[in-house]
Amino acid sequence: MKPKYFAIPYVVWMAIFVVAPIIFVIVFAFTTPDGYPTLQNFAAMGRFTNIFIRSFWLAFVATAICILIGYPIAYILSREGPRLQKLMLMLIILPMWMNFLLRTYAWMSILENTGLLNRFLSFVGLPTLNIINTPTAVVIGMVYNFLPFMILPIYSVIVKIDQSLYEAAQDLGANNVTVFRKVVFPVSLPGVLSGVMMVFVPAVSTFVITQLLGGGMVMMLGDLIEMHFLGTAYNPQLGSAIALVMMFVVIIFMYLVNRFGGEEKVVTA
Amino acid sequence: MAKELIRLSKCSMAFDGDVVLDNIDLCINDKEFLTLLGPSGCGKTTTLRIIGGFLKPASGDVLFDGVRINDVPPHKRAVNTVFQKYALFTHLNVFENIAFGLRLARPGGKKLSKDEIASRVMEMLEVVSLKGFEKRDVSSLSGGQQQRVAIARALVNRPKVLLLDEPLGALDMRLRKDMQNELKQMQQATGITFIYVTHDQEEALAMSDTVVVMENGVIQQIGTPEDIYNEPENAFVADFIGESNIVDGIMLDDGLVEIFGRKFKCLDKGFKPSEPVDVVIRPEDIDIVSPEKGQLTGKVISVTFRGLMYDIIVDFNGFKWLIQTTDLSPIGTTLGIKIDPDGIHIMSKSQFSGMYGDYSSYSAEYDEISDVDYEVEIEDAEGARE
Numbered sequence: 001m002k003p004k005y006f007a008i009p010y011v012v013w014m015a016i017f018v019v020a021p022i023i024f025v026i027v028f029a030f031t032t033p034d035g036y037p038t039l040q041n042f043a044a045m046g047r048f049t050n051i052f053i054r055s056f057w058l059a060f061v062a063t064a065i066c067i068l069i070g071y072p073i074a075y076i077l078s079r080e081g082p083r084l085q086k087l088m089l090m091l092i093i094l095p096m097w098m099n100f101l102l103r104t105y106a107w108m109s110i111l112e113n114t115g116l117l118n119r120f121l122s123f124v125g126l127p128t129l130n131i132i133n134t135p136t137a138v139v140i141g142m143v144y145n146f147l148p149f150m151i152l153p154i155y156s157v158i159v160k161i162d163q164s165l166y167e168a169a170q171d172l173g174a175n176n177v178t179v180f181r182k183v184v185f186p187v188s189l190p191g192v193l194s195g196v197m198m199v200f201v202p203a204v205s206t207f208v209i210t211q212l213l214g215g216g217m218v219m220m221l222g223d224l225i226e227m228h229f230l231g232t233a234y235n236p237q238l239g240s241a242i243a244l245v246m247m248f249v250v251i252i253f254m255y256l257v258n259r260f261g262g263e264e265k266v267v268t269a
Numbered sequence: 270m271a272k273e274l275i276r277l278s279k280c281s282m283a284f285d286g287d288v289v290l291d292n293i294d295l296c297i298n299d300k301e302f303l304t305l306l307g308p309s310g311c312g313k314t315t316t317l318r319i320i321g322g323f324l325k326p327a328s329g330d331v332l333f334d335g336v337r338i339n340d341v342p343p344h345k346r347a348v349n350t351v352f353q354k355y356a357l358f359t360h361l362n363v364f365e366n367i368a369f370g371l372r373l374a375r376p377g378g379k380k381l382s383k384d385e386i387a388s389r390v391m392e393m394l395e396v397v398s399l400k401g402f403e404k405r406d407v408s409s410l411s412g413g414q415q416q417r418v419a420i421a422r423a424l425v426n427r428p429k430v431l432l433l434d435e436p437l438g439a440l441d442m443r444l445r446k447d448m449q450n451e452l453k454q455m456q457q458a459t460g461i462t463f464i465y466v467t468h469d470q471e472e473a474l475a476m477s478d479t480v481v482v483m484e485n486g487v488i489q490q491i492g493t494p495e496d497i498y499n500e501p502e503n504a505f506v507a508d509f510i511g512e513s514n515i516v517d518g519i520m521l522d523d524g525l526v527e528i529f530g531r532k533f534k535c536l537d538k539g540f541k542p543s544e545p546v547d548v549v550i551r552p553e554d555i556d557i558v559s560p561e562k563g564q565l566t567g568k569v570i571s572v573t574f575r576g577l578m579y580d581i582i583v584d585f586n587g588f589k590w591l592i593q594t595t596d597l598s599p600i601g602t603t604l605g606i607k608i609d610p611d612g613i614h615i616m617s618k619s620q621f622s623g624m625y626g627d628y629s630s631y632s633a634e635y636d637e638i639s640d641v642d643y644e645v646e647i648e649d650a651e652g653a654r655e
Contacts, residue, residue, distance in 0.1 A: 171344070174369075
């Protein structure tokens with residue numbers, strides 16, 4: 001028996017649950033509810049432009065914050081002893097074992113106008129903040145949920161950098177800052193790129209976070225698509241068209257990131 | 270006259286309570302090719318890392334040109350290193366790898382202009398025979414070529430001292446030999462002091478001006494390759510450098526030693542009367558004669574063809590000797606041996622007496638030392654994170 005037969009279940013799975021839905025989405029996007037070919041679904045999307053812009057903008061902000069927070073964590077983590085590394089990795093992964101909704105509800109009770117944050121602020125005598133139901137709350141929720149997906153790929157690249165590479169750079173006259181700037185950072189870029197992919201793509205299509213933390217005031221593409229399939233504005237043809245355009249933009253974005261971020265390289269010679 | 274450049278004074282080092290260096294005193298002269306030689310875990314790499322600045326000795330001083338440099342970090346030392354696994358920057362091409370050090374301001378020096386950097390890198394590429402490779406990705410190079418890049422990357426900075434940590438360890442036999450010659454020539458051409466770490470005694474003998482034999486964190490002997498080979502100080506050095514038969518003897522008088530109850534003439538003097546000693550007899554210094562004429566007689570128990578000669582193991586009353594000869598003596602032959610006085614070397618008894626020099630388990634030992642990949646640098650793993 002040839003080993004490739006073992007791939008059959010996977011191929012069947014992919015065909016049913018990945019390829020077929022994409023075909024459906026494409027067919028829906030280009031047809032009327034009666035099944036006639038049309039482009040009107042795309043023409044009707046013009047009024048959603050601001051939602052498109054908001055989605056990509058918030059996803060971009062969340063991704064950028066994830067890099068700013070995640071990179072130092074990943075770097076510091078990789079330089080610790082093996083025992084502390086294991087413990088810290090556990091702590092980073094641990095929240096992911098809890099239900100996603102539960103975590104987001106927890107943020108609701110922190111960010112609410114009478115929530116933990118504001119109670120703390122007024123306790124220490126500072127003015128309270130109105131965060132809940134604003135884009136800020138949505139970004140906080142996204143960063144919190146997606147941060148591990150930024151940390152882990154960066155960490156896994158940095159931790160593989162051979163100790164001798166640091167020493168070689170020092171040996172050639174680089175101080176710690178230069179070692180980081182000229183060796184660690186460039187070598188870790190592929191990790192940052194995978195982190196960007198793993199954060200940006202789900203962030204663009206986020207929908208539950210926006211409803212819970214944005215209170216319906218901060219609508220994003222995920223909500224829009226959901227609305228057209230399950231919600232009040234039932235129109236799967238238009239929903240498919242939106243999903244298709246979003247996919248198209250994401251693919252172009254990823255292509256550009258990869259193109260200009262340098263290709264993946266092996267870390268050790 | 271040679272000028273002292275680096276001095277280690279009473280340097281000790283321990284990792285997790287294991288003593289890796291025990292009160293080392295070592296002086297390295299300017300323009301010298303010095304090799305730290307010893308088996309895995311003997312402290313040679315630790316010594317090199319102390320000189321490079323990657324480790325601080327737990328006690329003792331490191332002097333460079335008479336100045337104490339214990340606390341000077343690696344990037345401020347006029348020393349460059351060729352690392353064991355090359356440690357090339359895979360995100361940079363060959364040119365940028367070599368230019369790495371030049372692009373940084375060196376201690377006491379000013380930044381070089383682009384043209385200067387380019388001309389020095391190109392010059393160095395020629396020295397290591399990699400002209401035309403400057404645009405190549407380092408991961409596309411063969412092991413030997415990567416090695417050359419690593420050497421060029423260090424040498425281009427014109428350091429006072431080049432440290433080499435088993436640089437040829439990953440190369441095949443042929444390439445090793447070529448690189449040995451090239452390294453030696455580079456050292457002579459540049460006049461840079463080379464400190465070379467290896468576990469390969471042939472390499473050490475072939476390349477060095479001075480060999481430092483280490484074991485258990487202690488320097489066992491310092492000398493020229495000839496000294497180390499011909500006048501080993503103890504059984505460890507005798508066994509580690511080349512092949513040696515080491516037997517117990519009793520010094521009867523100046524120039525006369527008793528082995529296996531027979532008297533042998535030798536050239537060594539200055540021992541106490543009847544002092545027990547270790548006697549080293551190199552396998553190539555033993556002449557095979559007919560049993561009647563021999564000083565000792567024994568029986569051949571194993572023969573191995575080595576190309577240039579045969580290695581035969583001969584049993585003398587239970588002690589197995591290695592003899593190298595061009596004449597075939599089949600297994601089971603009884604033969605006599607004769608040893609000239611200059612073929613005998615007498616050593617005082619040491620902690621290593623009785624541990625080496627018997628060839629009862631010869632084949633296993635030979636495999637071990639001839640296997641290039643055998644060395645797994647234990648010290649390295651221990652010292653790396655310090």
